Amino acid sequence: xxxxxxxxRRARLPADAPVLTDAGVAATPFYRRLRRILRGPALVLSAxxxxxxxxxxxxxxxxxxxxxxERGDTLVAVGxxxxxxxxxxxxxxxxxxxxxxxxPTTLLxxxxxxxxxxxxxxxxxxxxxxxxxxxxxxxxxDPESLATLPPRQLRGGMAEVIKGAVIADAALFxxxxxxxxxxxxxxxxxLERVIGRSVGIKAAVVARDEREAGxxxxxxxxxxxxxxxxxxxxxxxxxxxxxxxxxxxxxxxLAVRLGLLAPAAAExxxxxxxAFGLPRRARGLDxxxxxxxxxxxxxxxxxxxxxxxxxxxxxxxFPVTPPLDLLKRALDHVLR
Amino acid sequence: xxxxxxxxRRARLPADAPVLTDAGVAATPFYRRLRRILRGPALVLSAxxxxxxxxxxxxxxxxxxxxxxERGDTLVAVGxxxxxxxxxxxxxxxxxxxxxxxxPTTLLxxxxxxxxxxxxxxxxxxxxxxxxxxxxxxxxxDPESLATLPPRQLRGGMAEVIKGAVIADAALFxxxxxxxxxxxxxxxxxLERVIGRSVGIKAAVVARDEREAGxxxxxxxxxxxxxxxxxxxxxxxxxxxxxxxxxxxxxxxLAVRLGLLAPAAAExxxxxxxAFGLPRRARGLDxxxxxxxxxxxxxxxxxxxxxxxxxxxxxxxFPVTPPLDLLKRALDHVLR
Numbered sequence: 187x188x189x190x191x192x193x194x195r196r197a198r199l200p201a202d203a204p205v206l207t208d209a210g211v212a213a214t215p216f217y218r219r220l221r222r223i224l225r226g227p228a229l230v231l232s233a234x235x236x237x238x239x240x241x242x243x244x245x246x247x248x249x250x251x252x253x254x255x256e257r258g259d260t261l262v263a264v265g266x267x268x269x270x271x272x273x274x275x276x277x278x279x280x281x282x283x284x285x286x287x288x289x290p291t292t293l294l295x296x297x298x299x300x301x302x303x304x305x306x307x308x309x310x311x312x313x314x315x316x317x318x319x320x321x322x323x324x325x326x327x328d329p330e331s332l333a334t335l336p337p338r339q340l341r342g343g344m345a346e347v348i349k350g351a352v353i354a355d356a357a358l359f360x361x362x363x364x365x366x367x368x369x370x371x372x373x374x375x376x377l378e379r380v381i382g383r384s385v386g387i388k389a390a391v392v393a394r395d396e397r398e399a400g401x402x403x404x405x406x407x408x409x410x411x412x413x414x415x416x417x418x419x420x421x422x423x424x425x426x427x428x429x430x431x432x433x434x435x436x437x438x439x440l441a442v443r444l445g446l447l448a449p450a451a452a453e454x455x456x457x458x459x460x461a462f463g464l465p466r467r468a469r470g471l472d473x474x475x476x477x478x479x480x481x482x483x484x485x486x487x488x489x490x491x492x493x494x495x496x497x498x499x500x501x502x503x504f505p506v507t508p509p510l511d512l513l514k515r516a517l518d519h520v521l522r
Numbered sequence: 523x524x525x526x527x528x529x530x531r532r533a534r535l536p537a538d539a540p541v542l543t544d545a546g547v548a549a550t551p552f553y554r555r556l557r558r559i560l561r562g563p564a565l566v567l568s569a570x571x572x573x574x575x576x577x578x579x580x581x582x583x584x585x586x587x588x589x590x591x592e593r594g595d596t597l598v599a600v601g602x603x604x605x606x607x608x609x610x611x612x613x614x615x616x617x618x619x620x621x622x623x624x625x626p627t628t629l630l631x632x633x634x635x636x637x638x639x640x641x642x643x644x645x646x647x648x649x650x651x652x653x654x655x656x657x658x659x660x661x662x663x664d665p666e667s668l669a670t671l672p673p674r675q676l677r678g679g680m681a682e683v684i685k686g687a688v689i690a691d692a693a694l695f696x697x698x699x700x701x702x703x704x705x706x707x708x709x710x711x712x713l714e715r716v717i718g719r720s721v722g723i724k725a726a727v728v729a730r731d732e733r734e735a736g737x738x739x740x741x742x743x744x745x746x747x748x749x750x751x752x753x754x755x756x757x758x759x760x761x762x763x764x765x766x767x768x769x770x771x772x773x774x775x776l777a778v779r780l781g782l783l784a785p786a787a788a789e790x791x792x793x794x795x796x797a798f799g800l801p802r803r804a805r806g807l808d809x810x811x812x813x814x815x816x817x818x819x820x821x822x823x824x825x826x827x828x829x830x831x832x833x834x835x836x837x838x839x840f841p842v843t844p845p846l847d848l849l850k851r852a853l854d855h856v857l858r
Contacts (some may be wrong), residue, residue, distance in 0.1 A: 240580050244645075247576075251647035254818070279615070282640065282653045309580075311587035317618045318654065464628065482590070 187301060187325040187389065189200050189382050191374055199287060199326070200260045202226045204253060204338075206246060206273045206342070207264040208233040211291055215266060216331040220289065224262060227253060231269070235421060236521070238268045238308050240316065245275045260285040260323065266292035267299040267426075274305030278320035285323040292333040293343025294427060297350070297384035301325065302392040302402075312417070312482070327385070329377040337463075340370070342427020344462040348379055348388040349434060353454055354501030358383045361456070365371050367459040403504045407436035408493045411517065414479035418471050431464035434522050440508055440516040441495040467520050476517060523637060523661040525718050527710050535623060536596045540589060542582060542609045543600040544569040547627055552599065552667045556625065560598060563589060567605070571757060574604045574644050582612045585666075596621040598660065602628035602675075603635040603762075607653070610641030614656035615743070621659040627667040628820065629679025629782045630763060633686070633720035637661065638728040648753070648818075663721070665713040676706070678763020679743070680798040682721050683716055684828075685770060686723040688791055689743050693837030694719045695794070699837065707785040739840045743830045744770035747853065748814035754807050767800035776844055776852040777831040787835050803856050812853060 203226045203278030210233035211217050221228075229249050231237040250261070261284060264274025270288050277286035290296045332340065344362075351359035355423050362369070362380070394401045412433025416424055424432070438455050441447035456466055480491065491507035491513065508516075539562045546569035547553050557564075565585050567573040586597070597620060599609025606624050613622035626632045642653030651840070668676065680698075687695035698705070705712050730737045750770025752760055760768070774791050777783035792802055816827065827849065828841035844852075 240576065240583075244576050245644055247652055248647060251645055251651055275615075279611075279652050279654055281651060282642070282655055309583055309587055311584060315584055315587055315617060316615050318615055319618055496575070 187327065187385055189327040189329075189378060189385065191329050191378060197307050198224075199223055199262065203260045203287070204229070204250060204255055205264060206231070206276075208237065208266075208269055210490060211265045211269070214331075214334050215293070215498075216291065216333065217326070220264060224264075226262075228328050231272075233268075235268055235308070235313075238272050238306070238313075240307055240309070240340050242272055242467045243276050243307055246272070247280055250276070250280055250498045255280070255284065257284060258280045260287055260465055262287045262289065262290075264289040264432060265292060265295070266290070267295045267504035270295050270299040271304070271306045271314070274303075274320060274322065275307050275317055277322075278305050278318040283320065286320075288322045288325045289331075290325065290327060292339055293332055293381070294339070294346055296327045296381050297343060297388065298346045301385055301388045302405075313413075313421070322335055326363070327381060329374055329381060332372060332377060338425060340372070341463045342425045342430075343370070345431040345434070345459070345464055347384045348403075348455070348462070349430060350384045351410050352434065352438075352496050352499060353494065353502035354387045354391065354500060355383060356498075358387070359499050360456075363454075363461070364457055366458070370462065371433075400504070403492070404494045404502050406504075407496065407502055408437055408503075410491065410493055411436045411480065411520075414476050415471060416522075417479040418475040423470070424465075424468065428465050429468075431459050432466060435459065435466040436516045436520040437493060437495060439519050440493065440512060441497070441506075443512050443516065444495070444506065444508055446495055446497045446503075446506070448498070451496070454499060471521060473517070473521055476521065477514070479512075479518075523662065524815045525663040525665075525714060525723055527665050527714060529664045535559055535598065536562075539596045539598045539623070540586060540591055541598045541600060542605060542612075543569070544573065544602075544605055546804070547601045547605070550627070550667075550670050552664070552669065553625065554751060556600060562598075567608075568594060569604075571604055573651075574608050574642070574649075576643055576645070578608055579612050579643055582608070583616055586612070586616055591616070591620065591826065593617045593620060594673075595624055598623045598625065598627075600625040600627060601631070602626070603631045605754050606631050606635040607640070607642045607650070610639075610656060610658065611643050611653055614654040617658065622656075623722050624661045625667075626661065626663060628671055628675055629668060629717070630675070630682055632663045632668075632717050633679060633724065634682045637721055637724045639739075649749075649757070663717060665710055665717060665786065666711060670706060673706075674761060676708070676765075677799045678761045678766075679776070680705070680799055681763035681767040681770070681795070683720045684791070684794055684798070684800075685741075685744050685766060686720045688770065688774075688835060689740050689830070690723045690727065690836060691719060691839035694723075695790075695835050696804075699790075699794055699797070702794070706798065736840070739828070740830045740838050742840075743832065743838055744773055746827065746829055747772045747816065747856075750812050751804050751807060751856075753815040754811040755804070759806070760801075760804065764801050765804075766793050768802060768804050771795065771802040772832055772852045773829060773855040775855050776848060777833070777842075778847050779833070779852065780842065780844055782831055782833045782839075782842070784834070787832070803858060807857060809853070809857055812857065813850070816849075816853075 303321035639657035642650035
């Protein structure tokens with residue numbers, strides 16, 4: 187993973203490699219600059235989560251086959267999580283695997299999707315139900331790509347940044363508390379530092395656990411409840427980052443009720459979420475629908491739900507299997 | 523990998539695991555016996571290579587999702603190479619990988635598809651263009667499953683057995699020469715021995731090379747030309763085994779012309795192919811079509827074709843990059 191402003195102008199990217207992107211990214215100044223370096227054929231999908239489908243995967247497979255892309259050739263995926271997840275899945279499975287270079291262009295993809303090797307596509311039955319664990323060959327992160335990112339997406343990415351700080355990096359948490367306004371103004375030096383720390387947290391956790399059995403599950407903090415909220419809202423009411431923010435609020439509350447986390451630490455987290463304009467409550471969601479989604483989670487085993495929960499700012503533990511009545515009360519707290 | 527007659531009656535298979543099979547297998551006495559042990563829900567696809575598609579993969583993914591199959595649950599795939607390849611691909615990618623048990627029911631799948639972890643589905647543009655390298659959790663091989671296998675499929679499987687003997691096992695080659703009639707009568711003791719040796723050859727080669735960079739390519743003997751013949755015939759004129767047999771005839775001829783292999787050794791191989799009722803010539807195929815398919819092979823790099831070729835019975839080397847004019851003459855030899 188390389189991170190730096192203006193980095194791509196100096197990057198040795200494969201100039202004639204096939205490029206996957208979406209229409210939203212293709213319209214940005216950053217992509218137009220990138221295409222001066224990346225001159226290969228480009229497949230441009232419709233923007234949005236609906237493109238993260240087996241249908242899109244098939245379209246990309248066949249596009250690669252028609253272009254006679256061979257086993258040693260590299261695919262370059264330029265975009266947010268939809269593009270990096272889909273491109274990652276296709277690169278992992280076309281000809282049983284070809285090299286992949288990721289150029290993530292959203293904060294969320296930069297700190298999350300681009301590290302750890304998770305790839306995925308959605309089914310009508312749920313998100314990321316199909317995928318692999320396949321690390322990319324290289325990841326190029328240029329904070330300049332965030333210049334035109336919509337504010338709601340920038341805030342959503344910050345939810346993942348805050349999550350990383352809570353589970354593993356108290357110093358980053360302090361930096362975020364002190365510099366929230368400057369980060370939201372996209373101060374490039376700060377952004378580079380924040381992305382670097384966040385990528386480092388994730389890389390360190392993943393390096394200890396490639397297949398998600400142990401430490402890697404720490405990264406799911408806020409996501410177990412967050413995914414249920416996101417799904418119950420039909421993936422329209424809440425962005426992924428907003429759902430994770432509310433999920434962290436609920437799971438911190440759960441940790442407090444279990445006696446794991448001090449109430450003051452949960453309140454510090456809540457204040458930081460607010461400082462970045464992130465929600466702590468979900469309004470208008472159907473409580474039974476959220477509960478049903480929670481029980482349908484991939485991480486459910488033998489009827490119990492295993493959570494990663496913080497026990498102080500900068501540290502978390504896994505697995506914690508709370509009694510279901512405490513879980514219900516934590517949910518009620520954010521669904522009020 | 524466990525091999526033995528009546529083995530499945532004693533196997534500790536997951537009794538309620540979901541089962542994938544095809545209509546041809548589902549109609550056999552072997553499958554009916556197996557279903558007394560495997561009582562989980564079954565998805566029965568149409569028999570034939572056309573089912574080895576992304577469409578079938580999607581159908582299986584959604585079937586698993588509807589049944590709430592979770593990450594620790596096991597899929598059991600019962601059938602020939604179509605089922606083991608497709609089931610392997612879906613198990614490798616559903617929820618980013620669930621455990622897989624293979625019960626191969628053709629000789630070809632038993633000696634080939636069930637070992638090495640290659641999974642795959644076809645695109646309209648070509649066979650196995652999508653897939654992974656993911657070893658199954660267990661492989662159960664019961665020679666009783668071959669009792670009702672059509673003779674042409676039994677002979678096809680023998681092509682892979684002979685290939686393994688030529689590249690790595692001179693003693694097996696001698697056994698096949700001596701006992702061809704008894705093997706074709708499906709003598710169960712002999713079948714068990716032949717399958718065991720063949721699986722052992724492949725497992726030993728694959729163990730040295732999980733990702734097909736070096737020694738594993740030895741297993742492609744007969745397949746580089748064989749695949750081109752199979753594809754040029756539209757996958758209808760020749761079975762995979764027949765194409766491999768003719769491919770071995772051509773590639774042995776190539777090895778002789780390169781001075782690698784003694785002519786008498788090539789003739790021994792030819793006689794053994796005939797003893798098992800396998801063809802040494804392809805009639806009625808379009809020569810330019812075969813040549814075009816050969817140049818479209820996945821193993822082509824930088825315009826040269828890298829072959830695995832025997833230098834004596836029981837030993838082969840890789841890579842050998844023959845001059846294209848010698849390759850053309852070897853092709854002419856089998857297309858006469």
